[in-house]
Amino acid sequence: MEAIKLNPPLKDEDIKKLHSGHKAIITGYIYTARDAAHKKMVELLEKNQSLPFDPTGQIIYFVGPTPAKPGQVIGSAGPTTSGRMNRYSPVLLKAGLKGMIGKGEMGPEVIKALREYKGVYFVATGGAGALIAKKISESEIVAYEELGPEAVRRLKVTDFPVIIAQDCHGGNLFTEGVEKYGR
């Protein structure tokens, strides 16, 4: 199966072509955020204030990396559990975000928002932090430095490998996978 090449920012047309179970590789800039940064960003949106970056067409990677050693761009940088962001992702999708990368299934409120605002949820291999770090060539903190590993970073990635897990057509690889391989 050939991986689909994606270069953010993404448009509705790009998202509509993505179906659960397919592989994709991402090249370009993506943003990082996990629990604490999501809480802050959603509070800003609820107060009609702007985010530290323009979310239009962008992808958020749920990650809190280890500190970079001297000479490294970033430390280990694998995905964290996405379900903790269920409350926040629909608000960001509404604001123009197009995708999230994480691990584990996202909830019904996110599935609904993916359909409504044309978004996609990708899975990266959880626990492959050292391998994934090899795909990152730049890392710059754009907000909330005080949050340490939870700061919002802008990463430059090349051929970052992901799997389309939940799409805008209602496709959900988590349920499809269990149906296919469960006995």
Add this chain to the structure above:
Amino acid sequence: MRDVDAGEITSAVKSLSMEANYYLGDDVIKALSAAAEKEESPLGKEIINQILENAGIARTEDMPLCQDTGLSAIFVELGQEVHLAGDGLEEAIQEGIRQGYGQGYLRKSMVEDPLRRKNTGDNTPAVISVRIVPGDKIKITILPKGGGSENMSAIRMLKPSDGESGVKDFVVETVRNAGGNPCPPIIVGVGVGGSFDKCAYLAKRALLRKVGSVHPDPYYAEMEKELLKRINNTGIGPQGLGGRITALAVHVETHPCHIASLPVAVNTQCHSARHKEIVI
């Protein structure tokens, strides 16, 4: 009595915290390699191969296997003939964590208060359990425990009449509810018996057993085999995306319990099953 300097404990804990986070155990590598062969889902097979490749990079480059370098669970077996000189045992261990996580470029993942959530900045405090044992040695084991898999753990106080089938159903139900969240393929630590708190401790300690080892009691060895089969029949698969390998092993630890009780606890461990030990 044998005198042991507390500084020796600090430096041992410092090294253990780095080694555990960089070097995946041979038993886990072996189990993952076998799983890659057995996995029927092409995507699942690819994921397991990525996990193995990741372990290779971490080992050769002294990089953390996973960005979640965990809460530090520490198990100490303290010989009763040991006299500790210098700092107290607890402070010596905490200082080792502080140094290991700082100098090893490991992530600091502890908040000082569960609700006010300010990061302590050095990954302390470790969660320490100490057993006093005969002899003049100290055995220290570190298990850096990631939050994603820890969050999917569960405990239930069953009735004695629920029996063996109640225990098995609870274990499978917990794994099913966890789905892809705890980073499968997982290792399932099961505690049966003891008290409410002891049972959870047993489940965690069960994670220290080598993957691929057989339970010494044939009754529980059989139960582990059956549970592994049922768990792999859920179809959850690597990362929850479907497949035949959801768990690499099920480890059961037991303890006597009250006539009215049948506690059972499940501690889920991601594939980054890291632990290292030293005897001083």
